[in-house]
Amino acid sequence: MPKIMTAKEAVANIKDGMSVMVGGFMGAGTPESLIDALVEKGARDLVLISNDTCFPGKGNGKLVDAGCLKKVIASHIGTNPVTGRLMTSGELEVTLVPQGTLAEQIRAAGVGLGGILTPTGVGTEVEKNKSVIAINGHQYLLELPIKADIALLKAYKADKAGNLTYRRAARNFNPIMAMAAGLVIAEVEEIVEIGELDPDEIITPGIFVDLLVQRS
């Protein structure tokens, strides 16, 4: 059963230099309370794995603003000029990954696969330093799993067993990140008693979730 705690208590588990997956897409489905607690704690040298770096002052963009990161692995940073500026000045390492590849690399880590083969990126810069494998006459890139020390999720409701439901397009990367990190912290809008969620509506089974935080 996951422990229920405050955002501040939960992020005490995150040490400088760790890799941290953060769910969300341009701020939708981002664990805002956990991000705020990380900034307040003064985290440093984190490796952020997330779809994007949102906007300055919003969502996980706050981690960029506060200088919490040494590296970003994302599909898109164009909406946050601060990320671009720090990348250009060499203060922040940025690895750009096609969005579908990023999703599958995270999923692969979570579901015990040694990698995935994708046609995305063949014949582009993404192919550099990667194995190209031909299957039935089609070329694929071998992309390796991405796991993290920590995953920070945002879900809609949780029960006390850690089962999670999501709302609308706030689901995005959250369910796959739930499977791919050593310690999984879920921020939710409401924590209900066991038995109150219909098993059919649960998207992330509670066994993946270690800590639960009520959104503040």
Add this chain to the structure above:
Amino acid sequence: MANDNKAIIAKRVARELKDGDVVNLGIGLPTLVANYIPSGIKVWLQSENGLIGMGPAPEEGKEDRDIVDAGGRPVTILPGGACFDSATSFGMIRGGHIDVTVLGALEVDERGNLANWMIPGKLVPGMGGAMDLTVGARRVIVATEHNLKDGSPKIVERCSLPLTAAGEVNLIVTELAVIEVTPEGLLLKEIASNTTVEEVQRRTGARLLFAEKITTMDIEP
């Protein structure tokens, strides 16, 4: 002027869509296509952040922070729509379940190569979902103004910028022309009513092949 061009391009692209198509529109100009879908045609708009059945922007004050498009802007979900995670979303995209994607271009070339995700040393926004969409969609339509502001062509023999995908583009729609990418090269099929075949060729950075009958671009619904 530029806005007029964008509306012309979006209207013409919209006429490529068929009833029942699953369609993903890129950010920027391609998004405008949704405003011009001909009456009687219903398409499923897919948004790679994890929804299908995307509807127009909500009325002011009715925004829902959990319902956004791939640009992070508030949208709505139409009856029959569905939400899913990013792996499923890109499963749809890579797996060939998207009938049409419409994307912008920095450069597109006569082999159907597309460059639209970075300008080295200048602009590095990242590819987002564009590489997966270009590779995975059954039909790739590039919607772009014919030339850059300085007049230089965006349609070229070979892309000089880093590619989004190699050899995946099927159709190019600009304010001047509709051009199909064929194994033989770029086939000019339609031109705008206010231009000539010669002008289109002059403003294009690759040699055009001419369709037997080049028609006038029809943008009326």
